[in-house]
Amino acid sequence: MTVMTAPAGSRRPAEDVAIPLKPSRTRADTVFLGTLLVASCIVLLAIVAILYFLAESSVPALRYAGLHLITSEHWAQTGTHQQFGLLGVLVGGVMIAAIALIVGVPVSLSTALLINEYAPRRAKRWMTSGVDLLAVLPSLLYGLWGLKVLGQQIYGFTRWLSVHASFIPLFRERDATYGNSIFICGIVVGIMIIPIVTSVSREVMAQAPRDACEAALALGGTKWGMVTDVILPFSRNGILGAVLLGLGRALGETIAVLLILSQTNVIHLNILGPGGGQIPALIANNFESVNALAKSALTVSGLLLFVTILAINFTARRVVGRPRMALQ
Amino acid sequence: MTMLDTRQVQTPLPPGPDVVSRATPDRPRRRRRWTPGAAWEFFGSVVAAGSIVLVAFQFASSRPWDGMVACWFLGFAVVYGVLTRLLHGVRIAKDRLATVGIIMGAAVALFPLVEIIVSVVVQGAPVVFSHFPAFLIHDMSTAAPSDPVWKGGMGHAIVGTFEQVGLATLYTVPISLLTAIFLSETSNAFSRLVRTIVDCMMGTPSIIAGIFVYLFWVEPKGSAGFSGFAASIALAILMLPIMIRTAEEVLRVVPGSLREAALALGSPRWRVSLRVVLPTARSGLLTAVILGVALAVGETAPVLFTAHGSPRYNFNPFSGPQADLPLQVFQTILSPNANQVRDGWGGAFILVSIVLALFVAARLVGSSRPGSRRRWLRRQTPKEVVPS
DSSP states (O other): OOOOOOOTOOOOOOOOOOOOOOOOOHHEEEEEEEEEEEEHHHHHHHHHHHHHHHHHHHHHHHHHTHHHHHHHEEEEEEEEEEEEOOOOHHHHHHHHHHHHHHHHHHHHHHHHHIIISSSSSHHHHHHHHHHHHHHHOOOOHHHHHHIIHHHEEEEEEEHHHHHSSSSSGGGGSOOOOEEEEEEEHHHHHHHTHHHHHHHHHHHHHHTTOHHHHHHHTTTTTTTTIIIIIIIHTTTTTHHHHHHHHHHHHHOOOHHHHHHHOOOOSSSSSSSSSBOOOOOHHHHHTTTTTSSSHHHHHHHHHHHHHHHHHHHHHHHHHHOOOOOOOOOO | OOOBOOOOOOOOOOOSSOSSSOOSSSSOOOOBBBOHHHHHHHHHHHHHHHHHHHHHHSSOOOOHHHHHHHHHHHHHHHHHHHHHHHOOOOOHHHHHHHHHHHHHHHHHHHHHHHHHHHHHHHHHHHHHHHTTHHHHHHOOOOOOSSTTTOOOOHHHHHHHHHHHHHHHHHHHHHHHHHHHHHHHOOHHHHHHHHHHHHHHHHHHOHHHHHHHHHHIIITTGGGGOOOOEEEEEEEEHHHHHHHHHHHHHHHHHHHHHHHHHHTTOOOOOOHHIIIHHHHHHHHHHHHHHHHHHHHHHTTTTTHTTTOOOOOOOOOOSSSSOOOOOHHHHHHHHOOOOOHHHHHHHHHHHHHHHHHHHHHHHHHHHOOOOOOSSSSSSOOOOOHHHOOO
């Protein structure tokens, strides 16, 4: 990210200036540092162990199916001729994540702007609490809401879409059954990524140089002018990182999708009707009931998902730096 | 700032006594939120768009209320945009429309929050309170799906959740505190590596933690593998990065001057960390722990293949399948049987109450500043150091 001077009044405290002093180290200090080192190794150990166990148990399926795992959409986990094609759930997961980003990102950005720039102080506190509470609510409850409440509320809109916009293949729903669809999943997951995108982009927007913002206002600019000409250009990278973090969350969401979606494992392009799939929900649905080979194939999909999400998070970290991401 | 204010530049208050308002030099007069012209434009557009929509839908074949509201909003945006464009020019029009859009966007974000909580309370509270203690105490072992609500309950699931989350907290808190101290007090290649790994692990999908523990612990042990302990490992894997990161942020805010003062007085580094830095950050750390617990309580996916769920009480987390509150809700809510769905809503209500209580507790702890009345949270200053 661009290097800049810490603005006055920023919430991030100025970095302590390191003083090159070496305090003498007692034996107790050495023991203490050793303990700290051991504790930190546990995290490394955890990630290595996860990758190792997933990789080890995905070997049989890789041997059995090879490239068919990602090029085929046929999934038959029982019977004599088992087939493990993940293409359908891969596409489904990407579609859910895409809808989630389309829904979640504008909403998160406007929430971040409202909290940072527009809202009066008291409302600001309440809204921050609200966004934090969204982060703490269990995903099970989002799933329940999507299944039992949102599905009915949005029924009219989905029907309207499928009647009037069916020239777009995504909205072509022939059976006129709406619900348990990728569309509803996408909206619910979009709501679920709001907290992370909002808090990261708020952090980044708050670092926009205050003097430039005030200069824009002092020259007679409107507030929206200040936002588009100072804050957004300045925080473009950070917002990209926030969106990436949101994408990672959206790809990995399990239980809400599992509750809402009626799963199929083939490519399901019609987003308004029941059907479609996604890796975490596929795993959660089948992992216990299948034989060893299918379990191994499910583990391959899990490994694929985990590595993708690690890569996304790593990229986001490179792009955005280290925003404050504390639970508040 | 104000919603519809064209004067973006703050004008200084005129000198002299202000008779109308109770302005003092300490408390300047509040700026008026709505200038009369702006209010007329705003509400005028609302009413105009509303009447256009009402008239237009008289000719339509059906009148869905949600469609009408959507058209009302779109019509309002158009009318308001054109009006302000004509009266004030493009710049102001854009500004006002953007303000409306931003407020609507944030409303979209907070609306589900309210709706989720309200729907769970409306559906679940009657189930819990109609047979008040029974639903919290009984388990599901003797309740057939057709039984009335007082026969079954969520007691076993509550016990399971508390044991699993408690065990997970037991491992996570010391490890994450020590790691956070390590990350905030040292800066070398290894700590940078740990920091990167922690950041990347923050978004671990919960299902991955579940299948990892299944492959690593449950499967090798055969059918006896399912246990609350396995679930607690999975939960700990999810809690660990979040708590480390939060604790590190909290410790980083502790002023360096405190550390330097303690070091200058001759304290060894372990004493500085444990007796100066940690107590100073006490309330922040406690907030982090409480919120981490609140997140873990609601996790369903990692306990699916580890605790596995069970209809009866199992107080021993180290052997045998154990129930878990979110898992129990998940397993009952999809049932076609109305009674089971009802029990699921009751469980969801208990879950929401626990999470909300933890959230409020975290807020109360986090909002206590030095000097507030919550004395036990503050760092105790030794008496003899305080100058009289």
